[in-house]
Amino acid sequence: MGTDRGGIERAAARGIGAGEPAEGDDMAGDTGLRRTPLYDLHVELGGKMVPFAGWDMPVQYPMGVLKEHLHTRAEAGLFDVSHMGQVILPISAVAALEALVPVDIAGLGLNRQRYAMFTNDQGGILDDLMVTNRGDHLFLVVNAACAEADIAHLKAHIADVTVVEGRGLLALQGPAAEAALDQLLPGAAAMRFMDSATFLWKDQDLWVSRSGYTGEDGYEISVPDPVIADFARALLAQEAVAPIGLGARDSLRLEAGLCLYGHDIDTATSPVEAGLTWAIQKARREGGARAGGFPGAERILRELAEGPARKRMGLRPEGRAPMREGVEIFAKAEGGAPIGTVTSGGFGPSIEGPMAMAYLPADLPDGTTVYGEIRGKRLPARIVPLPFHPTRYKR
Amino acid sequence: MTIRYTEDHEWLRPEGDLVTVGITEHASEQLGDVVFIELPEVGRTVEKGEEVCVIESVKAASDILAPLAGEIVAVNEDLPDSPGAVNEDALGTWFFKIKPTEAAALEGFMDEAAYTDFIG
The missing domain is CATH 2.40.30.110 (Aminomethyltransferase beta-barrel domains)
Structure with a gap:
């Protein structure tokens, strides 16, 4: 078989990108890649590990991308998304964050989550992210490949930016996710899409949101490192739950029409061109209570009015x-x-x-x-x- | 003569004056789930190393190169509709049959032991 279009040896990492290794205390031996707290579990489960945004991540397990994808749509898939950046801002930073995103943060209710994007002065997208109002603070989840730049961007505009250390992030997605999570965290089933809640598991706080990146019902769960492997095992012990790699994560999100940063959206694409206008609430639009006031507002508001x-x-x-x-x-x-x-x-x-x-x-x-x-x-x-x-x- | 293997992870099985070609299990594992296969036209004359098939998996596109010079005399017409067969049974799933230009065309290819060493 020829190799001019990538070849089979390198095929595993293609299509989902690969980034430069980052510094960190969780560096893996001689690969220069960072490891999530679930690295050993991935290896034990037979995960095929590939470099992704500087992290050593499972692209697939023995089930294979196709079956992992279908399993997630039929039952429930467990994804390690610990490579993503977790950031905390004080609740007093609402206005400062609104100055960086075309999104209504002030109107975000308690324990509610919203999709947002950092824009630049040209109206392009620096990264997309999730923002949660957790009462006394805002909890942000940003893309792994952009995390360093996002944190620098936040710190340049907002005092008291805390990069969350010592927590991993899991996604549990699919029609059986509700029952599977509720078994471990009673009450999780009562949450609605984009709700957020804190649950105690083995004396540790788990930050749960009902959201995801597959188009399915499901949850994302921020778990302290000391219990994350046990928590993942407790989920995987349930018959409906299978481990799912980055390969199926990519095909699931694409079927769901969701953007992958660096591919479908970047600094050259505006949120309006990208069809993300649903994420720009009335308050930030022309005539809204806090219209404009975010980077690139001129272009973005013009495109909203005239069409891109x-x-x-x-x-x-x-x-x-x-x-x-x-x-x-x-x-x-x-x-x-x-x-x-x-x-x-x-x-x-x-x-x-x-x-x-x-x-x-x-x-x-x-x-x-x-x-x-x-x-x-x-x-x-x-x-x-x-x-x-x-x-x-x-x- | 038994089955032979190429460094491009194809298997070659002689049948009379024809050679049947497929990809190895190692190749199918590396590719992952195959979702698309484009076969050559029957009757096409190819040089050794020429692209003859396109194979796409959930991960990437790859080519199958003609392992030897000759004429494509048959293709597995079921394959484009069921490309996943390659993952189920790579050795049992043929792609095309080629009539080599030279009679001793299979000399110099690896046998199973050599191929097993090759993929390490």
């Missing part, structure tokens, strides 16, 4: 050939300049076919056929609404 020139759209390629990141999209089967580029693409196990997202001229309606150039051939793909697979949040 291009938008993130879903593509369903005809046939089975995946259109992966970087594939150029054309309006016609022959000739002409590209009208866009695929930002994420692959095979959707639940939709049983290829799927892709691309930025395309905003005036192209759903149902339009465009063409992706793969190996010199232009293959047709239909513009479809996102998500590819219906989401099942417990609202």
Whole structure:
């Protein structure tokens, strides 16, 4: 088999990126990669470890990406997302955080969570994140690859930024997640989508939110290092729960139409182009109580009013050939300049076919056929609404 | 003559004056779940090392290169509709049959013991 398109030896780490190693006291031997508190459990479970954003992470377990994906949609999947950054701000920083995001933080209710993004002066996206109002503080979860830059950005604008140390992060996702978590943390079943709560387990505080990155109902759980492996084992001991790697995490989020930072959104894309306008509440829009006042507000508010020139759209390629990141999209089967580029693409196990997202001229309606150039051939793909697979949040 | 292996992780099985080609279990494990396979056209004449198939897994795209020069005389037409067969049974899943230009074409390829050493 040839290796000009990546080759099988390097295939494992492709499509989900790989970053530079970071410094830390949890450095792993000679690999220069950081290890999460669940590293030994991953190895024990047969996880295939790959570098990801400077961390040594399981891309898959012996079940394989396809079955892990389908298991999460059918039952429950447990993901180690301890590589993500956890940050605490004092509740007094609400206004200061609002100055960095186009999101209504002041209106975020007690024990409620919201999706947000840091924007730059050009209206591009520096990172996307989750923000939770935990009463006396705000709890932020940021992407691993951006964590260092995000923390520097926060510290430049907000006093008293605390990087959470000594806690890992788990995601439990899928229709059986509710019952599985409620068995260990009675009361978790009563939470609604984007609720947050604290539970005690083995005398340790677990910070739980009902959210995730798969399109399924589920939870994200911040767990102190001393008990995280035991907690993960207690979840995995339940028949419905299987460990799921980064490979299936990527196909699950793509089917759910969710953005991956550095691929579908970055400093060159605005939240409006990315179709994230639902995350920009009324209070921050023209005529709102705290309209504007975030980096890039001029462009973002203008695009909200006038519509952007291009938008993130879903593509369903005809046939089975995946259109992966970087594939150029054309309006016609022959000739002409590209009208866009695929930002994420692959095979959707639940939709049983290829799927892709691309930025395309905003005036192209759903149902339009465009063409992706793969190996010199232009293959047709239909513009479809996102998500590819219906989401099942417990609202 | 028994089955032979290439450094590109293909298996070659001689059948009369034809050679049947597939990918090894090692290759299928490394690729992960295969979701798309593009086969060559029957009747195409290929040089050794020429790209003849595209194989995509959930992780990445790879090529299958012609292990020897010759003419593609048959392809496994079931494969594009059930690419997962490669993961179920790599050795039992053939991709194409090639009629080698040279009679002694299989000399110099690895036998099973050599291939096992090769993948370490």
